[in-house]
Amino acid sequence: KPKAGNSRLTDIFKMSYMMQPSIILLKEGTDTSQGKAQLISNINACCAVVDCVRTTLGPRGMDKLVHDDKGKVTISNDGATIMKLLEIVHPAAQSLVEIAKSQDSEVGDGTTSVVLLAGEFLKEAKSFVEEGVHPQTIIKSYRVAASLAAKKLKELEISIEGKDPEERRALLIKCAMTSLNSKLIHSKSEFFGRIVVDAVLSLDQDLNLSMIGIKKVPGGAMEDSLLVQGVAFKKTFSYAGFEQQPKMFHQPKIILLNIELELKSEKENAEIRLTDPSEYQAIVDAEWNIIYDKLDKIVASGAKIVLSRLAIGDLATQYFADRDIFCAGRVAEEDLARVSKATGGAVQTTVNNIIPAVLGSCDLFEERQIGADRYNFFTGCSNAKSATIVLRGGGEQFIDEAERSVHDAVMIVRRALKYTAIVPGGGAVEMELSRSLREHARTIQGKQQLLIAAFAKALEVIPRQLADNAGYDSTDVLNKLRHSHASGGKYSGVDIINGGICNTYETFVWEPTIVKLNAISSAAEAACLVLSVDETIRGPKSQSQDDQTPMGRGMGRGMGMGRGGMGGRGRGLRALRGRGGR
Numbered sequence: 001k002p003k004a005g006n007s008r009l010t011d012i013f014k015m016s017y018m019m020q021p022s023i024i025l026l027k028e029g030t031d032t033s034q035g036k037a038q039l040i041s042n043i044n045a046c047c048a049v050v051d052c053v054r055t056t057l058g059p060r061g062m063d064k065l066v067h068d069d070k071g072k073v074t075i076s077n078d079g080a081t082i083m084k085l086l087e088i089v090h091p092a093a094q095s096l097v098e099i100a101k102s103q104d105s106e107v108g109d110g111t112t113s114v115v116l117l118a119g120e121f122l123k124e125a126k127s128f129v130e131e132g133v134h135p136q137t138i139i140k141s142y143r144v145a146a147s148l149a150a151k152k153l154k155e156l157e158i159s160i161e162g163k164d165p166e167e168r169r170a171l172l173i174k175c176a177m178t179s180l181n182s183k184l185i186h187s188k189s190e191f192f193g194r195i196v197v198d199a200v201l202s203l204d205q206d207l208n209l210s211m212i213g214i215k216k217v218p219g220g221a222m223e224d225s226l227l228v229q230g231v232a233f234k235k236t237f238s239y240a241g242f243e244q245q246p247k248m249f250h251q252p253k254i255i256l257l258n259i260e261l262e263l264k265s266e267k268e269n270a271e272i273r274l275t276d277p278s279e280y281q282a283i284v285d286a287e288w289n290i291i292y293d294k295l296d297k298i299v300a301s302g303a304k305i306v307l308s309r310l311a312i313g314d315l316a317t318q319y320f321a322d323r324d325i326f327c328a329g330r331v332a333e334e335d336l337a338r339v340s341k342a343t344g345g346a347v348q349t350t351v352n353n354i355i356p357a358v359l360g361s362c363d364l365f366e367e368r369q370i371g372a373d374r375y376n377f378f379t380g381c382s383n384a385k386s387a388t389i390v391l392r393g394g395g396e397q398f399i400d401e402a403e404r405s406v407h408d409a410v411m412i413v414r415r416a417l418k419y420t421a422i423v424p425g426g427g428a429v430e431m432e433l434s435r436s437l438r439e440h441a442r443t444i445q446g447k448q449q450l451l452i453a454a455f456a457k458a459l460e461v462i463p464r465q466l467a468d469n470a471g472y473d474s475t476d477v478l479n480k481l482r483h484s485h486a487s488g489g490k491y492s493g494v495d496i497i498n499g500g501i502c503n504t505y506e507t508f509v510w511e512p513t514i515v516k517l518n519a520i521s522s523a524a525e526a527a528c529l530v531l532s533v534d535e536t537i538r539g540p541k542s543q544s545q546d547d548q549t550p551m552g553r554g555m556g557r558g559m560g561m562g563r564g565g566m567g568g569r570g571r572g573l574r575a576l577r578g579r580g581g582r
Helices: 004-018 036-056 079-086 094-106 111-130 135-156 165-180 186-201 278-300 314-322 333-343 396-418 428-441 447-459 461-469 474-486 513-531 551-559 572-577
Strands: 031-034 064-067 073-076 212-218 226-228 230-234 248-250 253-257 305-308 326-328 360-370 373-381 387-393 421-424 492-494 501-503 510-512 535-538
Touching: 036 064, 036 079, 036 094, 036 111, 036 513, 036 535, 064 079, 073 079, 073 396, 079 094, 079 111, 094 111, 094 513, 111 135, 111 447, 111 461, 111 513, 135 428, 135 447, 135 513, 165 186, 165 396, 165 510, 186 226, 186 387, 186 396, 212 230, 212 333, 212 373, 212 396, 226 230, 230 333, 253 333, 253 360, 278 314, 314 326, 333 360, 333 373, 387 396, 396 510, 396 513, 421 428, 421 513, 428 447, 428 461, 428 474, 428 492, 447 461, 461 474, 461 492, 474 492, 474 501, 510 513
Parallel strands: 212 387, 230 387, 253 305, 305 326
Antiparallel strands: 031 535, 064 073, 226 387, 230 373, 248 360, 360 373, 421 510, 492 501
């Protein structure tokens, strides 16, 4: 039996503990989740996102139809496009959206691959997290594995530098076709591959993407698409007199303007005080003289084609038509920049002192009908450092997806020209990297051995998914690939056409090294980012909804102090006339 003094001492301790004030750090309503359960929850969220795009990988990948709240329908199998349209709100899963966007802007292709790899890295790490391995141990091992993979990738690459122009063009077409094979327009991959390569090769050394214009014209077949070695843009808004202008010129001079050629009316609050009524006519004449002076100087420059970013009014249009000059106003800024680059002209902000050096030129200008629209073509440009791809096709969604596909192919060819090295695709590189990392893992001890082996296993998701999406037995295909790579077949990948495996280098399934390099490093970093988060703090919901409560309901209940109070049971301002407060 405890002594009375000890019992009293215990009571004092209990009371002092209970009297300690609670420490409040976060605003009321803040939700915090932490620990292993939170990390696993984040991994599960990322894996759920990956499942959305998993089936879009490869030449036999399926398309996704996304229907947004505004009624717009998008059909695509481009990873970055789908990730943007999904509007993911989970904070951890948003990291996958960011790496897809990064891959798209940096390389242009491999957006589905990078999301798939990041999800697989996290999936492999999940079992280790559940068993109590510290996330920092996993992160460290993953970074070592990514570094080893990048080093091995450099050994596997094949340089295309130093090839003669024809051979290099053929190699680039193969790279473009590999990108297009997984798109909606894969049936015409060779046709579009040639268009894309010729467009990129026509650019300057800086390979400025804005110098390639892609115009979409609904109607016709895909084979009706064409490449313009120069510039083409849709006929702009025109005034009366436009149809009287010539629509074809041989070797014309072209003037590019950034000024308005319209009669300027007085502002509403303008005030002119005249002492003599005859002075009014002088003011009106001055307005006309200003515009005629500008037009006379343009005609005197010898230009036969006048393009302006701003409006060209009806007076100027008729004036140019009378002198056999073609004009177009409100030309888009990017189109004007391409015309400038192709024809050698400089955009002018004034018509004073126009010298021949600022005028552009081309062999042929013509207005041509394409589908239901008319387009202005500038071809045979002396220093054409720009190109325009005109896409034709059936539905609007189809042409939109064709544009995204061509954009990806253009980015791939640009990267192959800048970083002149390629690697075989079709999962061959991933299988060889996986084999190499497994071999390295056997030479080290401790947890890192298991984690690098897990990283190597995750890389196999690419060939496995390629086989699954093509309808083949992925287990059988992977077993054949492992055997082939163990026997020295480092270029063996998935044979999508015939099933089984093949040498993807010999079958011309090529990709720029930078695509794979960027995909693996970005995926590893995204996985490490998610693994490094051990607590999620969600702020309290905004009080804006409460603030938007109708004034009547708030005042009625608040001011009504019982039945005989000021407001009674009234609603809003009517509370003042309630039962109690007449």
